[in-house]
Amino acid sequence: MTANATAKTPVTLLGLGAMGTALARTWLAAGHPLTVWNRTAARTEPLVAEGAKAAATVADAVAASDLLILCLLDDTSVDEALKDADLTGKDLVNLTTTTPAQARERAAWATARGARYLDGGIMAVPPMIGIPEAGGYVFYSGAPELFEAHRQTLAVPAGARFVGADPGHAALHDVALLSAMYGMFAGASHAFALIRKENIDPAGFAPFLTEWLTAMAAPHITQTADQLKSGDYTTNVVSNLGMQTAAIPTFLTTAEEQGVTPGLLVPYFNLMHRRLAEGFPSEDLTGVVDLLLR
Incomplete structure (x- = not known):
């Protein structure tokens, strides 16, 4: 030695x-x-x-x-x-x-x-x-x-x-990040399913998906964190809940046309509808976080 x-x-x-x-x-x-x-x-x-x-x-x-x-x-x-x-x-x-x-x-x-x-x-x-x-x-x-x-x-x-110092926080960080990962994988799976029956090369489509998710993820995550900390979910909103919810039928109809089950997206869409029904059309999507708490 x-x-x-x-x-x-x-x-x-x-x-x-x-x-x-x-x-x-x-x-x-x-x-x-x-x-x-x-x-x-x-x-x-x-x-x-x-x-x-x-x-x-x-x-x-x-x-x-x-x-x-x-x-x-x-x-x-x-x-x-x-x-x-x-x-x-x-x-x-x-x-x-x-x-x-x-x-x-x-x-x-x-x-x-x-x-x-x-x-x-x-x-x-x-x-x-x-x-x-x-x-x-x-x-x-x-x-x-x-x-x-x-x-x-x-x-x-x-x-x-x-x-x-809380011994549970490492496991909580671990599961939280992995949960976000699987949610992202779910969205990517739905995207690939939509093009699966078309004359579209998945390998050629992949860079578009990667670029889009990369461009959207960091700003969304940062803004959600800032809004949760401040308690104001209407700060710096680019696409408000009312507008985004109005687009949901397009996603569902496209899935139907392509022969794809919308099961990976519907739970999230349902939360968006619920938050809108509670009277928050001008918010960002941050209010969905509060709806997940039991």
Whole structure:
């Protein structure tokens, strides 16, 4: 082991799926002593060949390092893996995908067992890990002092962004961004369906769709945030709710003509109609956000 490696924080990683394996390789490449454990032990073998140490048991893995990273299937998997582990004095960073409530419960659980806790939400897919120019990063929330203590180590695989002391906020940011992503994918799917039966090359259509979504997304998101913060949904409105709602029949009729179900759009259109019926024709679309709250 080189002097450079011994100077780096030792890391224990539990979970070697596609994401866990990608994370492991970046810490190894950066010279961090790495101990790995996976329920299917064979997955540790390629990493051992690259310099990692495989732990035969979770207890051995936990004992190997003060910094313990979890990248397991779900919250239940965390329970199963750590149910008998001694976490006293450990720094536990949970990158397992969970809900905000599960993250808060896990933080209390870890504290009760003598560990400091950070929750994480990975905003990347495995091929983006270890490649800074790919733009991937991880949201972290929980103990601020723990984040500061391990900021450099945590930033090795992908950018590290701290979003507050509430342990649930990393998971909430994660799910919020992914929810927006799936909404965008839904709109793109509808757009491709509209042209599917026509003599239109999807590959030729794609740049138009990309350019349009790019041009519209940033201004809309920024303006929505500003209006929600101010409480005034009529500031700087370019296309008001009344005008946009009046155009809805065109979208629905076009879908019918093209033999496309409007099911991906109708729920949003219904909210627009509802907000208009409540008497807000001069607003932007921001009022829809309030209608979603239960």
